[in-house]
Amino acid sequence: MADRRNLEVSESYKMKMQWNLLERSLPKKLHKMHLNAQLHLTAITKSKLAKQQPLQKLLASKLDKDEQERQLETLETRFLCNIEISTPKADAETIVNHVITELRVKGLDVSKLVGVGTDGASVMTGRKNGVIVRLKEYSPALVGIHCAAHRCALAASQASKCIPQLKKYSDTVANIFFYFSGSALRSNKLREIQMLLNLPTLKFAQIHSVRWLSLQKSVEILYRTYPALLIALEHEGTTNPAARGIHAEVSQYNFIAITHMLMDILPFLGRLSRIFQTKDLDLSKLRPIVESTCEALLDFKEAQGIYVDKLEEFITIDGDEVTYNRPDSESKKSVVQEAIDTNIDGFDGFESSDEEIEAGHDGVQVRFFSQQKNILRSIMPQYVDNIVKNLKDRFQESGLIEKMQVLQPLHITSAHKKGELAKFGNESVAVLAEHFAIQGIETEQVPMEYKQCKRLVIGSFSTSSLSEVCEKLGSEYEDILPNLIKLVQCCTLLPVNSATCERGFSTQNRIKSRLRTNLNNNSVNDLMRISEDGPSIENFDFAKALKIWKDEKKRKLFQS
Structure with a gap:
């Protein structure tokens, strides 16, 4: 999940804060969608917006349904929602309340939230009352990451x-x-x-x-x-x-x-x-x-x-x-x-x-x-x-982030070349397992599984990235290393940057331009969902979409 504030001033000069939430998940089968956003949106919203809203909402709903039916396997980032905060205050408490409410509405288990990426703003990273600190009340294993591109x-x-x-x-x-x-x-x-x-x-x-x-x-x-x-x-x-x-x-x-x-x-x-x-x-x-x-x-x-x-x-x-x-x-x-x-x-x-x-x-x-x-x-x-x-x-990582290096093939291979493989990372991986135990990890099994994993890395994954190791272990060794796989998944899920969130705001600004200021947040959400996760213009079935739209209710346009 990543975030960034987007400030708007309406005609009444009432400030509105918006946050773009992104859901990162470990699905079970790789499925990627590419989209020419401007072409797609032009095709759908060419008529007056009021007449096109039902079609937008149907498409967004259909995408939600397809997302649930899809069985996926690798790490993906998905657009979740664009939250409008219309209250005068946009402090950490207000932000967290909106985020938690939205996650629960979407049926997501807040306790399974493992990482939050931010741009480093004080309201997000404050040590006493920042957003990350408050979110840890709901998910103690949560790790806050300052976006690498911002750094x-x-x-x-x-x-x-x-x-x-x-x-x-x-x-x-x-x-x-x-x-x-x-x-x-x-x-x-x-x-x-x-x-x-x-x-x-x-x-x-x-x-x-x-x-x-x-x-x-x-x-x-x-x-x-x-x-x-x-x-x-x-x-x-x-x-x-x-x-x-x-x-x-x-x-x-x-x-x-x-x-x-x-x-x-x-x-x-x-x-x-x-x-x-x-x-x-x-x-x-x-x-x-x-x-x-x-x-x-x-x-x-x-x-x-x-x-x-x-x-x-x-x-x-x-x-x-x-x-x-x-x-x-x-x-x-x-x-x-x-x-x-x-x-x-x-x-x-x-x-x-x-x-x-x-x-x-x-x-x-x-x-x-x-x-x-x-x-x-x-x-x-x-x-x-x-x-x-x-x-x-x-970029001098400390604490938990530094300990995650013991899971990386590069460091495991380096320890093997120095003849230090047997002792390498044992203490750090135990700390990581204890931290993420709430995610269903049996901590007493992790040391033994880690020793096996190090040998697998040396033999088969020495040049792989952490996300590649996560995918290979999950598909081939789930029965042998169940707890270590969960641990690697937690570390892989941490958002290193907030670039996808920034792109989401670019999508929002293309949609809600100065010529379309009356768009309400639900319509913006639907259009962003279509733009971010919808099919490409080449693969979009316009005939099927038209049929769904026609069947929704009796349309005067098609009455004889």
Whole structure:
């Protein structure tokens, strides 16, 4: 189950809080459904909404029925409901009451709730009265998880806070966004300049401290459209002091150099975030991914990335005049992506090319080069160290989560290679079994079953993930390792991220747009259910749906 608040202000300015609940279950047979949400919804809701509601509700009801009849086998995530909280207070007590009520209405046993994924908000994670603490009153074995993608975003955003140059860079990027987004005339002029220079017509993006990948997107757009930005600001600066001030900042060597540095570093964090947003990611993959990313980032302290190398190629010094000559090809998405892939896939340091650089636009005169030419030597190591430290601190699991590592094939295999397999994990697995005993685990049987499981992992599952081990044990060894399988299931069910919940809110916002504000929550629930769990447009039986709709009552449309 995952959650996130979604704030709406109605015409009466009454605040409504909504939570998107997700049900994670271990069904008995794999069944996956894929959906083109926009096409499906367009086909169903093309007529006036009031006339289409019966069909929406029938489809949603039919999906509920099919869900009950289906016999499934692997871990799946399913949309459960979208709860509207219309009371003035949205504290932990109110949230928990709504969640518990909804789970019981759906016929779900609250005591079997093993994990809650959150975005780390204080109302969720408060030590005394947070949502997780209150839910433990109903399910003592409950484990709260801070979303891995949120942790990654926070680690990246906070790494620059103690570096003044990076803080100033972020402020400048924000000023660029607000300057152009606040005026349609300025945006149109910028687009015209981009087209005249044969550059991609891109809008500048806003940086959000908690929105995943926002900084990487902002920096990449700046890099690809930099010549147009400079010309637009220079032209606007003749009459606008704000444009003149921004132009003075972006034409400095500091701004150009930091942009190149971030083009090297941010794709590593972007890839890490995308991995953390993977559906049904399990805990066994977190530490290896974080450690490998940290090691790759630390390599930048020893060898320059490809974009810092390019910076040295693009800078031309002629006496006291320093220009930045960037070739036109650097604005192409394919060229940018190729450089990013080279950094990530084959990073071992780079050597400057001896090939002549192709012609580009007129060089940009760089300001304060002599004073700022060593900027990357001073901030690159510090920035990399801050990111690595933040990642390690935020992903340094403790307590129960740390003990779950003894179930992971990677660690079991490592203990076997060291000759420590017999003693490995025995104490930790006993603690885990005691914690989840309420889920029907016979704790005294777990140590013996764990010893057998370790041998099975070494022989057959040494390269598998925890979720893959869970599936294989459940299908082949249920009679031999019943208690250990329940324990592995509990650990596998823990939601590592809240990405599916975030996607659910994107679905909600597509459905309940500014043109459809009168949709009530029941209709939104039905439409979200169809969008999230319904069949694809190719597999949807419209004739059958029409028949169900016609048979529901006498329709004037079909009366002769």
